[in-house]
Amino acid sequence: MVGLGTGSTAAYTIEALGEAVEQGLDIQGIPTSYQSRALALDAGIPLTALDAVDGVDIAIDGADQVVAGQLIKGGGAAHAQEKIVDAAADRFVVVVDDGKLADQLTHPVPVEVVPEARPTAMAAIRDLGGEPTLRDAGRKDGPVITQHGNVVLDVDFGRIADPAALGASLASVPGVLEHGLFVDLADEIVVGGPNGVRVLETN
Numbered sequence: 001m002v003g004l005g006t007g008s009t010a011a012y013t014i015e016a017l018g019e020a021v022e023q024g025l026d027i028q029g030i031p032t033s034y035q036s037r038a039l040a041l042d043a044g045i046p047l048t049a050l051d052a053v054d055g056v057d058i059a060i061d062g063a064d065q066v067v068a069g070q071l072i073k074g075g076g077a078a079h080a081q082e083k084i085v086d087a088a089a090d091r092f093v094v095v096v097d098d099g100k101l102a103d104q105l106t107h108p109v110p111v112e113v114v115p116e117a118r119p120t121a122m123a124a125i126r127d128l129g130g131e132p133t134l135r136d137a138g139r140k141d142g143p144v145i146t147q148h149g150n151v152v153l154d155v156d157f158g159r160i161a162d163p164a165a166l167g168a169s170l171a172s173v174p175g176v177l178e179h180g181l182f183v184d185l186a187d188e189i190v191v192g193g194p195n196g197v198r199v200l201e202t203n
Helices: 010-023 034-043 079-088 113-128 163-173
Strands: 003-005 029-031 056-061 064-067 071-072 089-097 109-113 131-134 151-156 176-179 188-193 196-200
Touching: 003 010, 003 079, 003 089, 003 131, 010 034, 010 056, 010 089, 010 113, 029 034, 056 079, 079 109, 079 176, 109 113, 113 131, 113 196, 163 176
Parallel strands: 003 029, 003 056, 056 089, 089 188
Antiparallel strands: 064 071, 109 151, 109 176, 131 151, 188 196
16 A cells, blocks of 8 residues: 655656556556546556545655754645545655755744634634735635635744644644644655665654
């Protein structure tokens, strides 16, 4: 069982897995979004769902920013489902280009919020030191709506000194379904760049 991430890097992974399936690799994929599901179907990867299996052997996904194994994800607004699948996997592998590496997390943190709770959640997030912005849809009027029917706030916290503490605080805000801080979940980070590929330790 393979968790299939969402985004541009994950798309390359899904394409490569599809080629391996065509050559005889026996896997089933668990997509984390409509996008990854559609790509996997096009690639010929047999699919299943998390609630239909006993476990996930490996999940492969990208990230928006990486610092020593701590991640910010959610650029594709699929971070809630991604975190569910990634946390369930026996092994979670992150694949990024070297431009995603940083010395401290600074990327805005995506936060999925129940629509009715948006005003109160935004106020609580400001109390935590963040500046939330409702993510607008690119090709329609109104905000981005996640596959769970919620909205996404992109929250600028500046330099995040303690991702674990911030993640716990965000999780405690009423109306927040999930946030894009992935703390101590990655088992392996594969980094590609002009000088080739390297693997980073996460502990």
